[in-house]
Amino acid sequence: MPDPSETSERRFESNPTVCPFCGVGCSVEYAGRGSATGVEGPVNGRGEICPKGAAAFDVVDHGDRLTEPLVEHGGTFVTAPWSEALDRVASGIGEVVEEHGADAVQFFASSNCTNEENYVLQKLARVLGTNNVDNCARLCHASTVAAMSERFGAGAMTNTLDDLGEADCIFVNGANPAEQHPVAFRSYILPAVRDGATLVHVDPRENDTTEAADVHLPLRPGTDIQLLNAVAAVLVEEDLVDEGFLAERTTGFDRLREHLAGVDVAASAEAAGVDPETVREAARAYGEADRAAVITGMGTSQHRCGTDNVHALLNLALLTGNVGRPGTGVNPLRGQNNVQGASDVGGLPGVLPGYEPVTDPDARERVADEWGVEPPAEPGLTEVEATHRFGDEVRAAVVFGENPAVTEPNATAVASAFDDLDFCVVIDLFETRTAEHADVVLPGSAWAEKSGTVTNTDRRVMRMRPNADLPGSARRDFEILTELGRRLTDRPEEFAYDGPADAFDELTRVAPIYEGMSYAGIGDGYQRWPFDAEAGTGTDVLHAETFATGERTAPLAVVDAVPPADDLDAGELTLTTGRVLQHFNSGALSRRSDRLMAMRGEDVLQIHPADAAERGIEDGDRVTVSNERGTVEAAADVTPAVREGVAFCTFHYAEPLANALTGDALDPAAKIPEFKHSAVAVEPAASAAGESGAAGEGDAAAGDD
């Protein structure tokens, strides 16, 4: 492979910045010879990184990078100068706003991009006159945030990664941090376990996290409420609750106790498909621990009852007094490197920067003081609601660093919905599946080409610094977005920033949780929100004296099981989807890394040996996975690691498109999709069947050779 640093015209340099992949937020920099390396940072104190961090530079100088704007002409893209492409965006969006109003435009903010970029994007939407701005936190921890905001007053990790060292029990529900948050796992969770903490893992599959676990509960997908209610019932039954905490810091215990008295532990465990004794073991480990921390991920959040799942999880922490002290709490591990920040800065339809509700007149007025115009008072559309209305009341979309044609549920329908729009602009690094449906594609800047800040999973705001100049005519995302602000709104002066630092200063004046932060204060380290401007420090442990709601108490919640949207017909399996270590989300970045592709090159379907045998499927066979929404083909990985009746595949590829199979059902509170439960039929693929009978197809295949 040619060394990009020798063949490229581009200039690279080494400056500490933040890994573009997961929300752990490891510090990395350019290391020469086309590679990135870890450097000592606030989170990775010894410069440790995972394989994705090590591969981060592979996309920066990749031959597929977009280097010129693309404009659609007669069904194909042609390259165009920036002035023409931007004119086309201004007229495309302008005409839709003129004819249908600003609420006919949907803005997709980017969890992969900086606080400053997302701040500008949501400001652009709101100055234009709509709250229709969302980011893929919607597909991710929206339900976690909904439940935690309601009960605790804040949706983020209650504690810090460092805190995990003080935990005596770590209860991991629906997350696989060994693969998805590897440095959090190796540098924080594993040391705590080696130090004696008991690790409980609630996951239908055995994976790398399970290997380190003391207790594994391989539940049926979609039965978290049954399982967590059984754990809560044991806590009450066996007197493992914290009476003092319940009296002082909670309300509603009598009602919950009464409800749990009606929960039969054995029957509930059976409904979840797990052994009642193992449920008791898990409950004792959590309830007897002096300090117990919950970690939660997509297995909990991505259900039509995702918000209720989290409510059931929050009960455990409140029942046992595991909130407000180091080593405790409820800790959602956040997805992309800036999904926390994209939400913090207002990239959500219901809240302004700093989570101030758009419905709050005081909050709107505070923003108006800064912007000179008041944002609309009605919450906007979430992103899946919006794609369901493309061509209807939504007529245009601005998609910034997101790939919904691959990552939203029922994605074949989503992709064709993009064609129903009057106008669509995509700002990305690559010509993604989503970009294929755009009218204009603008070439943005990769992580190594930008400066700004990102906020990691434990609320640390850290600085990104450039390691590379731009390829071809690509532009910095910040400059593209401010230019769109000047062209699309009638307040161009509001988008005349003197660089990202200037936008960050404005953010600290608008978002109360960021008040008092500065680039200088962050320096090579971090500042954590909520930030105390006077003391000049952040808050590590939330909810210590009072909850972020301002109340001394938080309510306990009665939670009833909710059946999944898809019913299983005879012979069908439950498909649940997720991730592997070597790939990242839609694969837009990870699939372009030769070194990651060499480690793991395709999406496979994990299926239990008994289910495989019943269908005549052997390890490595091609299989079709289908339901009324679509059919995909994959190679079978026959393994007892996945429970019987369940199949698992990743969604890291546009081909096969796993999300062709997932459904449209949304959680009513958070509007998060049901990615973790779909009914599917699995059978040997026709090509495989061809060898054992369908001679015509077999011959055709041979003919191709």
Ligand SMILES: Nc1nc2c(c(=O)[nH]1)N[C@H]1C(S)=C(S)[C@@H](COP(=O)(O)OP(=O)(O)OC[C@H]3O[C@@H](n4cnc5c(=O)[nH]c(N)nc54)[C@H](O)[C@@H]3O)O[C@H]1N2
């Ligand atoms: N390597 C890698 N790292 C990543 C990403 C990536 O794509 N690749 N993506 C990033 C992003 S955006 C996110 S949000 C995080 C996500 O990180 P995780 O939350 O760890 O991700 P998932 O693999 O989607 O789901 C976690 C586990 O949930 C289990 N599960 C499935 N159904 C259920 C269920 O009904 N109940 C329970 N309790 N468990 C269930 C799955 O078997 C899976 O092991 O990872 C981030 N980090």
Ligand SMILES: Nc1nc2c(c(=O)[nH]1)N[C@H]1C(S)=C(S)[C@@H](COP(=O)(O)OP(=O)(O)OC[C@H]3O[C@@H](n4cnc5c(=O)[nH]c(N)nc54)[C@H](O)[C@@H]3O)O[C@H]1N2
């Ligand atoms: N079946 C199934 N589907 C899922 C999930 C699941 O578990 N199962 N998980 C869901 C979750 S948790 C998430 S977060 C979503 C993720 O959904 P997406 O956010 O759509 O997925 P990504 O692949 O992270 O897409 C990021 C896009 O941003 C571009 N990009 C990256 N960096 C930059 C940059 O600096 N500038 C610009 N302009 N563009 C950039 C990339 O090229 C890519 O096209 O997927 C969801 N979909």
Ligand code: SF4
């Ligand atoms: S753990 Fe996350 S932030 Fe750290 S190197 Fe790996 S992908 Fe990057």
Ligand SMILES: [Mo]
């Ligand atoms: Mo995510």
